[in-house]
Amino acid sequence: MSRRPVVHQFIPSLAKRDAVGFHTFALDELLRELGADSTIYTAHINSETKDLARHYRSHVRDPNPDLIVYQASIGSPMADYVLGRPEPLMLNYHNMTPPEFCYGWDATLGAELDLGRRQLARLCRRAFIAVADSDYNARDLTELKLKRVEVIPVLTDDALFPVDEPPTPGSALDGSALDGSALTVLFVGRLAPNKCQHDLLAAMAVVRQRIPGAELVLVGSSSSDRYEQSLREFAAELGIADAVRFEGSVSVSDLGSWYRRADVFVCLSEHEGFCVPILEAMAWGVPVVAFDAAAVPDTVADAGVILDDKSPAVVASAIERVVGDESVRRNLVELGSARAKELRTSVVRPRLRDFFVELLKSGELRR
DSSP: OOOOOEEEEEESSOOSSSHHHHHHHHHHHHHHHTTOEEEEEESOOOTTTTTTOEEGGGGGGSOOOSEEEEEESSOOHHHHHHHTOOSOEEEEEOOOOOGGGTTTTOHHHHHHHHHHHHHHHHHHHHOSEEEESSHHHHHHHHHTTOOOEEEOOOOOOGGGSOSSOOOOTTSSOOSTTTTTSOEEEEEESOBOGGGTHHHHHHHHHHHHHHOTTEEEEEESOBSOHHHHHHHHHHHHHHTOGGGEEEEESOOHHHHHHHHHHOSEEEEOOSOOSOOHHHHHHHHTTOOEEEEOOTTHHHHHTTSSEEESOOOHHHHHHHHHHHHHOHHHHHHHHHHHHHHHHHTSHHHHHHHHHHHHHHHHTSTTSOO
């Protein structure tokens, strides 16, 4: 009998609540289930991950793997180390935000993303196969001449989804939003220029003119102090500071509470590689309105309202229609629930498992 395959995953930054971090841990579990000797390496070890991963600089002293899996989402000196290794290399690509979104707000982050884009071209020349978690991400890789690219969605955290079925269409609202006296608009995601929370604020100013009791809830940590401060100042300039809640990072239970409270989930981001919160909203029975950009239409499919124009008046009108037209809202809730089920880990994991079963028994690995 041949020995157990050895697989080493490399991820620049590792965190349990981060979508890419959770996916990495889930893949580690899957690989072990398949009988592989699996280890995670990262460039940043902290108290949360010190017993779950090793610093990549220790890798040179460890036994050589049969396969390296690189979780690509940002630039890192670690990528240069991986590029210098002789073992077969597979990419798991989650997209990289174009650096121009960030340079004006955080030069360090912009430089890391710029480095990542340049490293990605080299990684594509070096890798023999890749998994991308959306068609949009796959196009990045094929444009860089990587020929073997499988599209398999990211593995998501079931703890972020409702235990039971989502609310029955019509139960998410108490009727107040439909008569114009109250409305909760939700977006979940880091405060980051590419996610365009500033556009949400501009749209909210119009919504407030029509629905005075409306509120915007922004859940997610800040990736740029300057951008967060600019958002707060912009809200004040628009006269809606009292209608915007900056909740920051919240617990899993609190996140579920916000989904239960939300009347509509609105995403005006200009760059997403997947956008897991869209699926979370759908699973919780929250109708989705989203701007047609990057991987967002791949994730939403036909289960939400996709806008090709995100001017404030257009967004505000879409929000009003979704919460004000009961038949539209019910239809979106039903379609969203079905879409969320299609992309749940219970459905996606077997696809990723089958991929690795074939890969680990192939003759392309170092054995």
